[in-house]
Amino acid sequence: MKPAISTLQTVALIQSAVTPTLVLAVPSVMVTIAHHDAWISGVIATIAGMIMALGIALICRANKGQLFLEWMESSFGRPIGVGIGLFIGIYYFNSFCVIVRTFADFISDIVLDSTPLFMLTAIMVVVAAFTVMQGIEAIARSSFLVLILIMLIVPISVFVLYTDIDFKRLIPLFDTSPVRLAIASFPPIGLLSEVAVLLLINPYMKKPASVVKAGLLGTFLGSSQLVLVILLSLTIFGQQLVPFMSYAFVNVMSIVEVGEFLERIEIFTVSVWVLTMYIKLAVFLFAAVHCIFHSLRLRSERHTVIGLSLLAIVTSASEWPQDMESTFMTTLVNMPVLLITNILLPILIALGLLVTRRKRKQQGGMRKP
Amino acid sequence: MRLRFKSICCAMLLLLFASLTTGCWNRIELNEVAITSATGIDWDGNSWIVSYQVVIPAAISSVMGGSGGSGPKSPIIVYSTKGKTIRDAIMHSYSESPRKLFFAHNRVVVIGEKALQHGVNELIDVYFRNSSTRETVSVLATPGTARRILEQFMQLQAISGAGMKEIILSEMKNTSILPNIPVYQLAMEVTGDAKSAVVPEIFVSGTEDTSSLDSFGSTSIPSKLKLGRLAVLKDDKMIGWMSRKESLGASYLRDSVKQSFVVVPCEDDKGKKGYDTIQILKSSTKVIPKLKSNQLTFTAEVDVTGSLLESTCSQDLYKPGIIQLLEQGGQLQVSALLQEAWKRGQQLNTDIFGAAEKTHRKYPKQWKTWSKNWDQVFKQAPLETKVKFRMARMGLSNKSFDYLMEKREK
Secondary structure (H helix, E strand, C coil): CCCCECHHHHHHHHHHHHHHHHHHCHHHHHHHHHHHHHHHHHHHHHHHHHHHHHHHHHHHHCCCCCCHHHHHHHHHCHHHHHHHHHHHHHHHHHHHHHHHHHHHHHHHHHCCCCCCHHHHHHHHHHHHHHHHHCCHHHHHHHHHHHHHHHHHHHHHHHHHHHHHCCHHHHCCCCCCCHHHHHHHHHHHHHHHHHHHHHHHHHHHECCHHHHHHHHHHHHHHHHHHHHHHHHHHHHHHCCCCHHHCCCHHHHHHHCCEECCCEECCHHHHHHHHHHHHHHHHHHHHHHHHHHHHHHCCCCCHHHHHHHHHHHHHHHHHHCCCCHHHHHHHHHHHHHHHHHHHHHHHHHHHHHHHHHHHHHHHHHHHHHCC | CHHHHHHHHHHHHHHHHHHHCCCCCCCCCHHHEEEEEEEEEEECCCCEEEEEEEECHHHHHHHCCCCCCCCCCCCEEEEEEEECCHHHHHHHHHHCCCCEEECCCCCEEEEEHHHHHHCCHHHHHHHHHCCCCCCCCEEEEECCCHHHHHHCCCCCCCCHHHHHHHHHHHHHHHCCCCCCCEHHHHHHHHHCCCCEEEEEEEEEECCCCCCCHHHHHCCCCCCEEEEEEEEEEECCEEEEEECHHHHHHHHHHCCCCCCEEEEEEEECCCCCEEEEEEEEEEEEEEEEEEEECCEEEEEEEEEEEEEEEEECCCCECCCHHHHHHHHHHHHHHHHHHHHHHHHHHHHCCCCCCCHHHHHHHHCHHHHHHHHHHHHHHHHCCCEEEEEEEEEEECCCCCECHHHHHHHHHC
């Protein structure tokens, strides 16, 4: 394995891995719970996300350039290493299916309402599989280009919406109880925990020492987009209307009307969002393939991609008969799974590494002479 | 040879995938859609009657004086369908129209008085739920049926749906008497703290029918579309109208005055009465809630800048006293407008001025009690006005023409 991705590309990868699902359905859920103080919950989630990113990055620093599963096997022995690999692999595969379905439902609602769901999921999985086959470097390069596009589209969006924004709609501050603020911050914290993918990406970094910087910056970029979407939707529509919207960030952009020549520009925002979603799909499929391929000691990575992709098409298209169920899955049901895999498991890994450190040192000391 | 065949196959496969990955499943040609420029919503007591003003692109050039065909043809066609729900009514359109209704270019939605009294919640749901409809569509109210408005032709604008949108935008920009209310704003106001909203009125002025192109043969048309009063809604249902004067006062209180005018009575040294017309160039209003000995009161602080457009009083506009008089007159006029609108709002028992939101922001703790009974709290709240009126310009003439004439006579 040759280190292939730069720190900036890692930032873009992390940003793309957390943002698309974060800005899709979560803002309305948060506003429903925390009303016009939902942005404060967004800030709380950002702080929590940064702490998680820091924790994950610190665990990554203990890895001396090995692939994640090789590192787990060498630290805890093969059975535990394979167990961790399969567990994470299945998690990423399931998440990939949920994301594909969420993405397909969104596209179906907004643009391609006549295209059958099976066709949409198949296309998305095929594109993601093709990207994964090109390797992590191709995904990282693409994600960096997408990040540049985001940096362009965000200021333009705020500028064209400027006249509709009324910050008074955020007053009074802290009108919502602290309990509700905390509850509203759970869904984004769950999704921000996806920064744990850094554990798998870290060995591919050219400068693994800058993993802390990449994790923190990537998480900050992702969560600040969530806060921005919440702020825009609240200052434009107010707290009562946002819970009614399935995709608040699309509604926000759909009201732009500059004269009679600049209308319906939400399609540009959606296009950029679609790009980030494809990066996210590629990252998650890559993670699933990576874990399953190395855990089961499979011979062909390409065939693993094809096999998992076929399974993902069928799962995403037929697992949930209604789109409401997949939205419910992404926002609430997935929460425990996210927290167990992305927070609890890394904590256990960190504890395990601490416990086995002395043993490894002793082994290292015995080997030296 | 084998390698070449493989490369060709790969290229073909890539091309095939490139066409498939767009996700496009079907196609709708332009000549298969009926472009709707305005929609009308009526309620007959049991069902919704939805009317559509559909554009006939081929006929637009003939009515605009283009060549071809046998004389002018109507550029629009209006038809209606009925249903238990709005979407049910729209679905029935497939039984009578060869084309699929296309709402992306819809400019206005006109709601009949009965439909407004029935409630607008269902309409808002339709607009937010479907991606084909747009939340930026302007909402208009009409005392009769919406269909009649859609049938009316308009001067200077072949498609009256687009014309209606232009009229309301122009009215809002130049006089600020009536606001342009897009669907999303209506939804925001209906769901706001006060649960009150406003919708501008459009009606057919004149008696005769102008739903045929024959009327356009003469220089004046017997009837035309005109903006009128302001419909007031409470809990999504219409409860009354506000006059244009009250509506202008409401615009000041809602801080939505962009440009407007006031006609101030004036009197010269000899006691001859006349009028000064002042154009409002800039206006900003702050409605501030205050608690005075447990009684909620409101103060409207209005900052207005004006320019003299016309004067029929004999006065030398160089004199500072005259300018002060003009400013005082303007202050009184604006103040009276505000009080009149506030009083009407209290009379209708509806807070369309955003007073509830302001109170909620300033007194969040008390709001929890007041919000349960806001209508009563609002009804008893007096309004104090503080108008700061500044004359910025006197126009290109510094004396009134009457003043010059009088000087000459002397």
